[in-house]
Amino acid sequence: MSAMDRFREDLVRLSREINADPELAYEEHRAVARIAALLEKHGHRVEKGLAGLPTAFRARVGPPGPTVALLAEYDALPDVGHGCGHNLISMTIVGAFLAAAADAQDLEVGIELIGTPAEEKGGGKIDLLDKGVFRETVAALFSHPGSGGNWSVSERLLGITVKRVIYEGLAAHAAVSPEKGRNALTALIALFVSVDGWRQHLPSTARVHGIVREGGVASNIIPSRAVGDFGIRAADMDALGGMVDMFTDMAKGAALQTGTKVAIEDEMRPYLPVKANPMLGAALAKELERLGKRPKIGDLVTASGDIGNVSQKIPTDYIGFPVSDERIPGHSHKMREASVSDYAHESAFVVIQALAATALKVATDRSFRESLRS
Structure with a gap:
């Protein structure tokens, strides 16, 4: 046998x-x-x-x-x-x-x-x-x-790094006093829009994709916190580093647009x-x-x-x-x-x-x- x-x-x-x-x-x-x-x-x-x-x-x-x-x-x-x-x-x-x-x-x-x-x-x-x-x-x-x-x-x-993006805004009544709020979910949505526009310029050896983990608790409360996870992939370490830099700028830009604060964390260790x-x-x-x-x-x-x-x-x-x-x-x-x-x-x-x-x-x-x- x-x-x-x-x-x-x-x-x-x-x-x-x-x-x-x-x-x-x-x-x-x-x-x-x-x-x-x-x-x-x-x-x-x-x-x-x-x-x-x-x-x-x-x-x-x-x-x-x-x-x-x-x-x-x-x-x-x-x-x-x-x-x-x-x-x-x-x-x-x-x-x-x-x-x-x-x-x-x-x-x-x-x-x-x-x-x-x-x-x-x-x-x-x-x-x-x-x-x-x-x-x-x-x-x-x-x-x-x-x-x-x-x-x-x-x-x-491809190598991959996963970034967790956390936006902090200011809660307020969405109908009575919206002008007093700062919408963290709007910031996260703006980041997704930026990423979607970025994709058309990425080579076939690169990928970026994300999900919303937190986006508010009730429709009549302006979300004071929103969290998204984004996977960023590239075929070599130099390209991956450049993509992370670009993504970081986009995340900060969305915070500037919306008057919110942003923190970016590593959700997992990079896979090379x-x-x-x-x-x-x-x-x-x-x-x-x-x-x-x-x-x-x-x-x-x-x-x-x-x-x-x-x-x-x-x-x-x-x-x-x-x-x-x-x-x-x-x-x-x-x-x-x-x-x-x-x-x-x-x-x-x-x-x-x-x-x-x-x-x-x-x-x-x-x-x-x-x-x-x-």
């Missing part, structure tokens, strides 16, 4: 159970318990509570010291659950670790599986970076589901643009081609993730794989449903083989490892 056959049933069950039981960022206790139980069933020791994070973990094979890391995600989204398919990321990364471990002979560096919480909100990989978990990591490998029948490697993701490693990408593409797939290389995707922060420090690449031939929007109920389809799971087993083979190449080929830093 091949390694894939030994693990197949367990991995499909893992995917289905995580998908059916979504947990939000930093709360993924049941997902971690399921993954740990599967790893322990196949003889691997699991270090739980990695770096003081209750839902981070690590398993490892090979010699002490440097490692190639396979990075798992398992957090879900509000409302749509696993509408980003993180159940499949868990399945592919756990599967790749088990497959590589089953064939781990003459390893020059270790192979480890690192469970990283809170990708959707919070940035668990940033926590682990800050705590030195990746200090001895020579390469990081990852996967992410998509749709439309598309296979890819070396996709570039993904810096794909060409050597890892070529190795992943070669394995996918061997398995009958024709991956696109180096496409720009206008989403973001904390994998970008890892990629700015460590040679990193990943496989994008389809859950369907149909184009399905991410972060949707339909994506959640497709992420447990037979099609998705068959794609996942291809990913497992390609990731495992590439991890073994990193762990056994010194010249290849050295090329990752060149």
Whole structure:
């Protein structure tokens, strides 16, 4: 029986159970318990509570010291659950670790599986970076589901920073004494209008989008407080910094227009643009081609993730794989449903083989490892 056959049933069950039981960022206790139980069933020791994070973990094979890391995600989204398919990321990364471990002979560096919480909100990989978990990591490998029948490697993701804008005005009776008020909601609306006008001048490698979090309490009271969150995305750090400066000027301008005060806060830590490693990408593409797939290389995707922060420090690449031939929007109920389809799971087993083979190449080929830093 091949390694894939030994693990197949367990991995499909893992995917289905995580998908059916979504947990939000930093709360993924049941997902971690399921993954740990599967790893322990196949003889691997699991270090739980990695770096003081209750839902981070690590398993490892090979010699002490440097490692190639396979990075798992398992957090879900509000409302749509696993509408980003993180159940499949868990399945592919756990599967790749088990497959590589089953064939781990003459390893020059270790192979480890690192469970990283809170990708959707919070940035668990940033926590682990800050705590030195990746200090001895020579390469990081990852996967992410998509749709439309598309296979890819070396996709570039945008960096993102999320700004919370808080306007403070002055409450007054909206009908009896409106002249005594200062409308914080009007200021926030003015900022949205400015952002909408700004969009027509942004390149295809940039995005900005926002929501209203607070906008008043009653229609007959001029709102004294309004709060909005805005995501600002760009393909490189210089462009992102320039966009933040422009956005800040717009927010201040809306305050001047309305006689209100404004404060701008970081709603989350920035996710940096993904810096794909060409050597890892070529190795992943070669394995996918061997398995009958024709991956696109180096496409720009206008989403973001904390994998970008890892990629700015460590040679990193990943496989994008389809859950369907149909184009399905991410972060949707339909994506959640497709992420447990037979099609998705068959794609996942291809990913497992390609990731495992590439991890073994990193762990056994010194010249290849050295090329990752060149």
